[in-house]
Amino acid sequence: LCDLGYRNGLLFSPHHYDEQLRPTFRKLVHYFRGQGLPVILHSCGCVKELIPRFIEDGLTCLQPLEVKAGMDIIQLKKDFGDQLTLMGGIDTRAMADPDPSVIEKEISTKIPFARKGGGYIYHSDHSVPHTVSFEQYKHTLELVMHYGVY
Template sequence: MNHKERFLATIANAPVDRPASWMGLPVPAAIPGLTKHFGLKTMEEVKTLLDDDIYPIEVPYNYAPSNHIACAFDFAKRDHLDKPDDRTLTAPGFFEDYDDPADVDKFNWPDPAKYLDSQEAKRRVKAAGSDYAKMGIMWSAHFQDSCSAFGMETALITMLMNPDIYQAVLKKITDFYLKANEIFYEATKGQLDAVLFGDDFGSQTGLMLDPDLIRQYIFPGTKLLIEQAKTYGLKVMYHSCGSIFPIIEDIFDLGADIVHPLQARATDMSVENIQANFAGKGAFCGGIDAQYLMVEGSPEDVKKRVNEVIDLFPTGLIVSPSHEAVLPDIPPANIQALFQTVKNRTK
């Protein structure tokens, strides 16, 4: 199987030569350690050496200072930031003092067509190579952005006490992502295989808000985002860190193909528990603990756990660290151990 075939078979719970695997998204500070460990110059070379199956493609969004689609909204009040380019969910936001839905247009909402580079999107997907599973990293975190719009505590209070303005702001955010994503999908049409959306709902021990509130306020927008991706024939990986067990079935019902990242040490999110409750009902990605095992464990510890996970999920699970970001505290030898073990399971 090539990478794309293995990815598609894994998420279909179909037989595979070995499970698909994904490194995730190494943060810039982790890259020098990874390239040095493998004696290579670029992360492209590292991916090739490890035989990684997924090629992530970041949306080329050019809006200073962050130049990232996940930081498209300048909601934070400047006098509450340590640095002018900080993005925070908890600092007081633009809508903190507004309570009338008619005020929603007082914010200078960005037009994604001005900042999303369609030609660069085409170049990036073409550079990925034909046999990879090419995945657009969309994020489209409309819930998290709503927290930035008000400040998180204010956002959650407003959701309950003044839902009209909360929903008005949330709709503007969702509409932005629907437009941005359409531009990206049209630019990469027929060349992309999957997309990743993400909105963190979980803490280490449970959901940050009642699941019925997520279903009432957040998931309608999520459904629109997923349905839009599906019209382009794309598989959907849905990301939320933390303990999200009570809403996993909802995520599949919304049309997502893959739940990511199975934060292994979060309550109810162990691979054993997920396998017992959801095996065959959908696909997953993650499961290899990036909070302790990948940081403090030895390569032999990592190999042991990867083998245990594959025994539980011979297909239906993309083996990956239980966080999308590979941080500098993960020894590159443990990344190597993860991929070597997966590769050694080839039939």
């Protein structure tokens, strides 16, 4: 599939998803799960409204949990963390901030909570922009290793 949301919500109504997209999505998920494979859905934007459907249909993991679209990893973990692996939710804007404490706060508050009980995989909430230097990215990964190792 493709992106199902944008910053303020879904690209279409839940009814449209149920009628037009969900039958195919369900078939794909069931096929791959039947092969013993996990199924990861990449969808940018705010897709919170569809998560119960994703879980019901057997999705394994949702990614990238776009912060700018209101996909709060802490709330998602509280609401769905026992039913769905979550991947992402680390704001790329924090990576690009010249103050290293900004990304440290982002990671130190989110990852320890999200990893509780398992079911969290580190990932940025979007493509890492060119404004993130190699040193900033390296620092981010060092923080992930510090706060995120199970």
